Amino acid sequence: QKEVEQNSGPLSVPEGAIASLNCTYSDRVSQSFFWYRQYSGKSPELIMSIYSNGDKEDGRFTAQLNKASQYVSLLIRDSQPSDSATYLCAVTGIAGGYQKVTFGIGTKLQVIP
Amino acid sequence: DTGVSQNPRHKITKRGQNVTFRCDPISEHNRLYWYRQTLGQGPEFLTYFQNEAQLEKSRLLSDRFSAERPKGSFSTLEIQRTEQGDSAMYLCASSLENRQEIFGPGTRLTVT
Numbered sequence: 001q002k003e004v005e006q007n008s009g010p011l012s013v014p015e016g017a018i019a020s021l022n023c024t025y026s027d028r029v030s031q032s033f034f035w036y037r038q039y040s041g042k043s044p045e046l047i048m049s050i051y052s053n054g055d056k057e058d059g060r061f062t063a064q065l066n067k068a069s070q071y072v073s074l075l076i077r078d079s080q081p082s083d084s085a086t087y088l089c090a091v092t093g094i095a096g097g098y099q100k101v102t103f104g105i106g107t108k109l110q111v112i113p
Numbered sequence: 114d115t116g117v118s119q120n121p122r123h124k125i126t127k128r129g130q131n132v133t134f135r136c137d138p139i140s141e142h143n144r145l146y147w148y149r150q151t152l153g154q155g156p157e158f159l160t161y162f163q164n165e166a167q168l169e170k171s172r173l174l175s176d177r178f179s180a181e182r183p184k185g186s187f188s189t190l191e192i193q194r195t196e197q198g199d200s201a202m203y204l205c206a207s208s209l210e211n212r213q214e215i216f217g218p219g220t221r222l223t224v225t
Contacts, residue, residue, distance in 0.1 A: 004155075008153070032211070032213075034213055036216075042218070042219075043202075043204055043216040043217060043218050043219045044156065044204070044216050045216070046213050046214075046215065046216075049213050088155050088156070090155075092211070100158060100161070100169065101146075101158065101214060102158070103148075103155030103156045103157075104155050105153065105154055105155050106154075106155050
């Protein structure tokens, strides 16, 4: 079982719609959760972090965390063509006394104008 | 520019040659990480420094790979006797303690 699982997509949504990106993780002691956006050929860019159960909103982005279900999601409201990118879920877990970050393979989002 | 910088941005080398990449983290960040990313995959952890100490090295990292952070500031990643399978984007990230990691632009390596 992979430590962090994401559907690779592509996920296609029309402009203005809500895009819902999902991620599950296997390590129950994971503490921190991040969403990174990565445009083709570029490096990952942090867009959201969440540390406790519930929702966290930042502009058009909402991260949701459910530790009991080992599930984290990212909602993008009013999707724009510029949101088209790969979204990486990242999870930290304790490994040898420090927090190792494990990434999923990323979900490719396509926002159709 | 106060972000993470990496040099070179692109490197083309022939199989069997050695290559070295440099990463300059955000100045106040004490942690530095190296990742490798291939097409269609997420970044894969290679190694991690806290200040000048290399605290963790992935089992995936062969003996041909070595990383240093001699003064706790910039870091270098060297690959000896490169193989075609080493072709990838090599990403450096830094953080302040266990806060979120900030990535540099990456070095794209092509081994011919």
